[in-house]
Amino acid sequence: MLKINGQRLWNSLMELAEIGGTPLGGVKRVTCTDEDRRGREWFTKQVTALGCTVDIDPMGNMFARRPGKNNSLDPVMMGSHLDSQPTGGKFDGAYGVLAGLEVLRTLTDQNIITEHPLELVSWTNEEGARFSPAMIGSGVFIGEFSLEYAYGREDIDGFKQGDELKRIGYIGTSPLGERKFAAAFELHIEQGPILELEGKQIGVVGGVQGIRWYDLVLTGEETHSGTCPMSYRRDPVLACTSLIDKIYALADKHGEQARVTLARIVPSPNVRNTVPGTLLITIDFRHPDPDVLAAMDADLHAIVAEGDPRGRVQVSVEQIWYSPPVVFAPVCVDAVRSGAAELGYSTIEMYSGAGHDSVYISKVAPTSMIFIPCKDGLSHNERESITPEDAANGANVLLHAVLKLAQGGSM
Numbered sequence: 001m002l003k004i005n006g007q008r009l010w011n012s013l014m015e016l017a018e019i020g021g022t023p024l025g026g027v028k029r030v031t032c033t034d035e036d037r038r039g040r041e042w043f044t045k046q047v048t049a050l051g052c053t054v055d056i057d058p059m060g061n062m063f064a065r066r067p068g069k070n071n072s073l074d075p076v077m078m079g080s081h082l083d084s085q086p087t088g089g090k091f092d093g094a095y096g097v098l099a100g101l102e103v104l105r106t107l108t109d110q111n112i113i114t115e116h117p118l119e120l121v122s123w124t125n126e127e128g129a130r131f132s133p134a135m136i137g138s139g140v141f142i143g144e145f146s147l148e149y150a151y152g153r154e155d156i157d158g159f160k161q162g163d164e165l166k167r168i169g170y171i172g173t174s175p176l177g178e179r180k181f182a183a184a185f186e187l188h189i190e191q192g193p194i195l196e197l198e199g200k201q202i203g204v205v206g207g208v209q210g211i212r213w214y215d216l217v218l219t220g221e222e223t224h225s226g227t228c229p230m231s232y233r234r235d236p237v238l239a240c241t242s243l244i245d246k247i248y249a250l251a252d253k254h255g256e257q258a259r260v261t262l263a264r265i266v267p268s269p270n271v272r273n274t275v276p277g278t279l280l281i282t283i284d285f286r287h288p289d290p291d292v293l294a295a296m297d298a299d300l301h302a303i304v305a306e307g308d309p310r311g312r313v314q315v316s317v318e319q320i321w322y323s324p325p326v327v328f329a330p331v332c333v334d335a336v337r338s339g340a341a342e343l344g345y346s347t348i349e350m351y352s353g354a355g356h357d358s359v360y361i362s363k364v365a366p367t368s369m370i371f372i373p374c375k376d377g378l379s380h381n382e383r384e385s386i387t388p389e390d391a392a393n394g395a396n397v398l399l400h401a402v403l404k405l406a407q408g409g410s411m
C-alpha cells in the first residue's frame with residue numbers, strides 16, 4: 001500500500017517547531033505575531049515548492065491548492081492550524097497541516113494526480129489564546145462570525161486582531177464564503193489519554209461532544225461565623241454538599257460518555273469568618289448524544305427543584321451556553337475507518353472532547369477527524385509529545401482517506 005515518508009514528515013515537524021521554539025521544547029507561535037508570520041512563510045515555501053498555488057482570504061486563512069484531473073470539481077480538503085498556545089507544544093495543529101503537506105509530497109513523488117483538486121488549509125487563530133474566541137478563522141469562513149467582529153477582537157494589550165493580521169501581511173483577497181469542499185479531513189493529536197490507555201494507534205472520530213454550561217446559585221444569608229448558632233444558619237456551602245453529590249451521580253447514571261465538571265465553586269463573600277450569603281457553582285456537562293445531554297439537563301432541573309433538603313437555602317440554575325454535539329459525515333468517517341483497517345492499524349471509535357476547526361467546517365462540508373495518541377494525553381503544554389511512528393500512521397490514514405474521496409468524480 002502507498003505510504004507517506006515518515007522521516008520527512010518528522011523532519012518537517014521539527015523544522016517548523018524551531019519557529020517560536022521554547023527552551024522547554026515547546027512552541028510559542030501565537031496568532032498574528034511575528035512567529036506566526038514566519039510559520040506562514042515557511043508553509044508557503046513548502047507548498048509552492050510542490051507547485052501549489054496559495055490563496056489567502058481576508059481572515060488570513062491559507063488555502064494551498066494542488067490541481068486535480070477535473071478542476072471543476074470541489075477540492076478535497078485537509079487542514080488544521082499553525083498557531084499555538086503561548087506555552088504550547090510542537091504538534092497541536094501543526095501536525096495536521098504538516099501531515100497534509102506530507103500527503104501532497106507523497107502524491108507528487110508518485111506522480112499521482114487525483115480526480116478532485118486537493119486543498120491544504122491552515123486556519124487563522126484556532127487557539128483563541130490571544131484573541132478570543134477560539135476557532136475564529138474557520139468560524140468567519142463559514143459565516144458564524146462577521147469579519148468586522150473578528151477584526152475588532154482585542155488582546156490584553158489592546159491590539160486588535162484585524163490590525164495585527166494586517167501588520168503581519170495576511171489580509172488576503174480570496175473571497176470569503178465562495179469556497180466549497182467536496183470533503184474535509186482534520187488529523188490531530190488526541191489531546192486526551194484514551195488512545196494511549198487503550199493501546200490503539202488511530203482514533204476514528206465520529207463527532208464532537210455537545211456541551212451545556214450552567215451557573216448554579218445557592219442563596220442563603222451572610223452572618224457571623226462565631227455568634228450565629230449552626231441551627232440558625234442559612235449556609236449555602238452546607239447545602240451544596242448533597243447537591244454536588246447528586247449532580248456528580250448524573251455522570252454514572254448517563255454512562256461512560258457523560259462528563260460532569262464543577263470547576264468553579266465560589267462563595268461570597270469569600271471571607272474566613274463570615275458564613276457566605278451565596279455560592280456560585282459552574283457546571284459543565286458533555287455528551288456526544290443530544291438526547292442524553294437533554295436528559296442530563298432534565299435531571300439537573302429536577303435536582304434543583306428538590307432544592308435544599310433542609311429547606312434553608314434557595315437553589316436556582318441557569319443554562320448559559322449550549323453547543324450541540326457534532327456528528328461527522330458517515331462518508332468521511334467510513335473513509336478514515338476503512339483506510340486505517342487496510343493499513344492494518346488498531347483503531348477505536350471516539351468523539352472529540354475538545355473543539356476544533358472541523359466543528360465549523362462540518363457545517364458546510366462532509367467532514368471528519370483522525371486522532372493519534374499523545375504521550376500522557378498531554379496538550380496545551382510544552383511537554384506535548386508524540387512518536388514518529390504514530391505521526392506516520394496518522395498521515396498514512398489521512399492519505400488513504402483523502403484518496404478514497406478525491407478519486408471518485410461524482411461527489
Ligand SMILES: [Zn+2]
Nearest residue numbers: 092093126188
Ligand atoms: Zn489544535
